Amino acid sequence: MAEVTIGMASKLTEIKIPTIRYYEEIGLISPRARTESNRRLYAETDLSRLRFIRHARELGFDIEAIRAMINLQAHPEKSCSEIDQIANKHLADVNRRIAGLQALKRELSRMIEGCNCGRIDECRIIEVLQDHGQCKNDHSHMNEKFK
Amino acid sequence: MAEVTIGMASKLTEIKIPTIRYYEEIGLISPRARTESNRRLYAETDLSRLRFIRHARELGFDIEAIRAMINLQAHPEKSCSEIDQIANKHLADVNRRIAGLQALKRELSRMIEGCNCGRIDECRIIEVLQDHGQCKNDHSHMNEKFK
DNA sequence: TCTTGATCCTCTAGTCACTAGAGATATTAG
DNA sequence: CTAATATCTCTAGTGACTAGAGGATCAAGA
Numbered sequence: 001m002a003e004v005t006i007g008m009a010s011k012l013t014e015i016k017i018p019t020i021r022y023y024e025e026i027g028l029i030s031p032r033a034r035t036e037s038n039r040r041l042y043a044e045t046d047l048s049r050l051r052f053i054r055h056a057r058e059l060g061f062d063i064e065a066i067r068a069m070i071n072l073q074a075h076p077e078k079s080c081s082e083i084d085q086i087a088n089k090h091l092a093d094v095n096r097r098i099a100g101l102q103a104l105k106r107e108l109s110r111m112i113e114g115c116n117c118g119r120i121d122e123c124r125i126i127e128v129l130q131d132h133g134q135c136k137n138d139h140s141h142m143n144e145k146f147k
Numbered sequence: 148m149a150e151v152t153i154g155m156a157s158k159l160t161e162i163k164i165p166t167i168r169y170y171e172e173i174g175l176i177s178p179r180a181r182t183e184s185n186r187r188l189y190a191e192t193d194l195s196r197l198r199f200i201r202h203a204r205e206l207g208f209d210i211e212a213i214r215a216m217i218n219l220q221a222h223p224e225k226s227c228s229e230i231d232q233i234a235n236k237h238l239a240d241v242n243r244r245i246a247g248l249q250a251l252k253r254e255l256s257r258m259i260e261g262c263n264c265g266r267i268d269e270c271r272i273i274e275v276l277q278d279h280g281q282c283k284n285d286h287s288h289m290n291e292k293f294k
Numbered sequence: 295t296c297t298t299g300a301t302c303c304t305c306t307a308g309t310c311a312c313t314a315g316a317g318a319t320a321t322t323a324g
Numbered sequence: 325c326t327a328a329t330a331t332c333t334c335t336a337g338t339g340a341c342t343a344g345a346g347g348a349t350c351a352a353g354a
Contacts, residue, residue, distance in 0.1 A: 005301080005302075006302070007300090007301060016342080018341075018342060021303095021304095022342090037302085037303090037350080040302085040303090055275075059254065062339080062340090069273070073267060078266065080272065083262070083270055084272065087255060087272050088259060091252065094248055094251055098249060101244055101245045102245060104206055104207060105242065108206065108234060108237060108238045108241060112231065112235060115230075115234070120219055120227045122227075125234050126227070128202075152330080153331070163312090163313080165312075165313060165314080166313085168333095173311090184320055184331085185319090185331085185332065186321090186330085187331085187332090204311090209310085
């Protein structure tokens with residue numbers, strides 16, 4: 001199969017054109033072949049890497065984790081335990097996020113239940129938000145990831 | 148109680164100093180009283196609003212939702228159904244995020260289980276990430292919030 | 295062959311919700 | 325009086341893109 005332009009690569013991988021260029025800029029894909037008129041050309045291996053990046057991003061891996069995995073792929077003879085570690089770390093993170101969101105859901109539900117849609121000056125939602133003491137769940141442990 | 152400086156306000160509300168200034172910049176808290184030497188002074192009502200903002204942020208409301216709620220608080224005679232609506236919209240969003248993360252968790256788990264930590268060139272994690280076809284869960288519906 | 299429209303290029307700036315740092319001034323404790 | 329701490333404003337950086345300007349190139353139809 002011949003090489004394709006960025007527009008075609010975008011269609012095939014479902015990654016937007018500026019995003020593909022961005023991935024190149026930050027070094028996730030190595031400098032491309034170009035046409036005489038300086039247009040990027042992508043081969044099947046490039047598309048494959050782009051799909052890898054896209055799927056990993058969809059699964060919530062951050063760019064640095066993806067970069068690490070790509071670097072590891074450059075040494076196929078090594079053990080894949082490092083990749084396994086990255087995936088496990090990410091799974092743990094996902095589990096923490098789920099737990100955080102579920103606590104959040106409970107609190108939101110309780111807050112909404114308490115609201116009988118009267119006047120704002122007797123609104124339970126505002127009350128709860130204003131007075132942290134009314135909050136039964138301690139989510140001070142929550143970090144950015146949960147929010 | 149007397150008015151306090153930004154450092155004290157920061158301690159009392161557990162919001163970092165630059166963040167308080169940022170909230171002022173974007174108009175979440177109205178222009179402060181200042182000392183003769185131009186230092187910000189916060190009264191109890193200001194602290195109350197800061198706590199409201201902090202708690203709402205912790206619960207994942209975005210700045211615009213918080214701004215809307217603050218504007219509604221300025222009209223305490225109105226019905227609080229709008230606030231209820233904001234909270235319900237947010238709850239629905241939280242539910243979607245939980246569902247997305249749970250799908251993600253299933254996929255990550257399956258991926259990790261399949262990995263027997265051999266050589267990278269036979270790593271199931273990389274395989275799965277490279278070939279979307281192997282993925283049983285369709286998470287194309289997932290938006291940024293889930294990632 | 296000319297022209298039109300689609301595609302591509304690079305570069306800069308904007309998004310969100312902060313966070314960090316520079317350099318200057320002011321207050322407080324000893 | 326001095327030194328340490330707290331505050332001020334302003335600018336720039338974060339992550340992972342997204343949007344737009346302004347210009348070059350390509351493919352297809354007249």
